[in-house]
């Protein structure tokens with residue numbers, strides 16, 4: 001077979017669906033949909049914008065951000081080389097193009113992802129640009145339209161890319177509060193951290209015909225379950241059948257549908273900004289019913305909560321990963337017994353299930369009432385199996401959501417204990433909307449009007465961890481890990497094979513001291529010299545002291561200010577990337 005001559009490549013294109021050889025101009029006239037089989041070819045962001053917006057209305061938003069490689073990440077190629085290559089091949093500055101425009105005469109802000117740019121991955125710059133587009137919508141009081149195409153969070157930016165799920169979600173939450181419409185258009189493919197945040201926590205979710213969307217990718221699900229996947233799994237029609245999208249839309253109808261939706265919602269839009277929410281009494285007043293002194297105590301075990309200046313012993317990242325996964329490590333139920341008093345467990349998502357991988361309920365911390373929610377693993381194989389290894393189902397995330405909202409209504413602070421390899425990546429989890437369940441938790445936490453304190457106690461695995469970890473203060477036990485992807489998963493994608501997991505663990509900067517330097521974590525709670533599982537009582541003592549020291553100051557902060565400060569906390573991961581790099585050696 002002879003190679004195709006260059007001019008033929010430009011003139012002709014082979015359909016990925018039916019393998020027909022198609023005349024490119026004809027294909028383009030047909031919006032890159034195969035006239036033979038209806039296959040929707042992937043579109044770059046510029047072409048997508050051209051198809052959607054009114055001619056002459058497009059105004060690109062600035063896309064220049066400081067250069068960032070916050071982790072100095074190197075796999076087989078340095079990250080900076082991958083970025084340069086992506087820019088050269090796409091002509092884009094980053095994996096998203098943001099703009100204002102009109103669609104059928106309706107002004108909107110748009111963010112359109114481009115899968116050609118490093119798989120449309122969500123890094124700090126992409127998160128920052130989408131957040132700015134959302135803020136532009138808020139300023140202009142227009143709807144926000146997101147077109148997603150992404151493999152998920154960008155591994156090369158580690159936990160900082162995970163934080164972008166929260167940053168963009170809080171911008172979506174601000175539009176929700178302001179009564180402004182948010183629409184996402186899922187295009188093929190939309191996975192991982194993008195699926196589990198702004199692709200699904202918008203008011204309306206449209207799926208382009210043939211688009212696939214899910215929390216876990218099909219390859220991962222097949223590997224883990226060892227089962228063949230159902231026909232049409234995670235496709236737009238599957239998503240519609242399982243109640244996860246509003247509609248499936250052919251590309252030729254997409255613009256028209258958007259126009260109709262924008263027109264309908266514009267009619268009902270309030271003419272004036274909504275009334276600011278009422279400021280309830282501070283949580284300290286509500287909680288000061290136990291007669292204990294509420295002044296910040298001279299905390300027992302101050303030594304157990306090293307500040308910024310302390311230098312914990314250096315341990316190889318891979319050893320820390322193994323320590324974090326140690327079966328003897330205290331679980332959430334162990335801490336509920338040793339750190340808290342009077343735990344009363346609350347069950348159920350009120351929609352048909354109770355997930356054993358998440359436990360939650362009311363408890364007391366040094367006499368103060370709190371809502372505690374955490375992942376539950378186990379020490380024995382039987383316990384681990386019964387708890388699904390701490391991998392929460394959508395029902396688990398919805399139970400957590402119910403308890404967070406209940407806590408806010410009752411004026412209880414929320415304490416979360418994070419210990420999960422990741423959210424459940426099974427077939428039924430996808431059918432029940434894992435991505436949207438995680439996305440809604442993240443969004444809700446960004447605006448929850450009560451103090452939220454999160455502790456990474458063991459494994460902080462990706463979106464499943466973040467679903468409980470958007471907090472005012474994030475603490476991390478010394479030998480815990482927190483990462484955008486497991487080292488094994490990262491190695492399988494970026495290195496020749498999984499045996500590179502130890503190198504991946506180092507590159508991902510997933511240890512507590514690294515994350516403290518990056519600002520993802522506010523405080524490292526030191527473990528006994530021997531590690532948590534060798535001295536659970538001492539670990540509990542130190543954790544309790546750290547929880548109290550961090551929770552008490554939050555009780556004085558009025559709810560609206562708490563939410564504002566929490567937003568700033570997550571917003572800075574996009575804005576101050578250069579600063580984050582300076583802190584890391």
Ligand SMILES: [Zn+2]
Pocket residue numbers: 015016017018019020034035036037038039
């Ligand atoms: Zn075709």
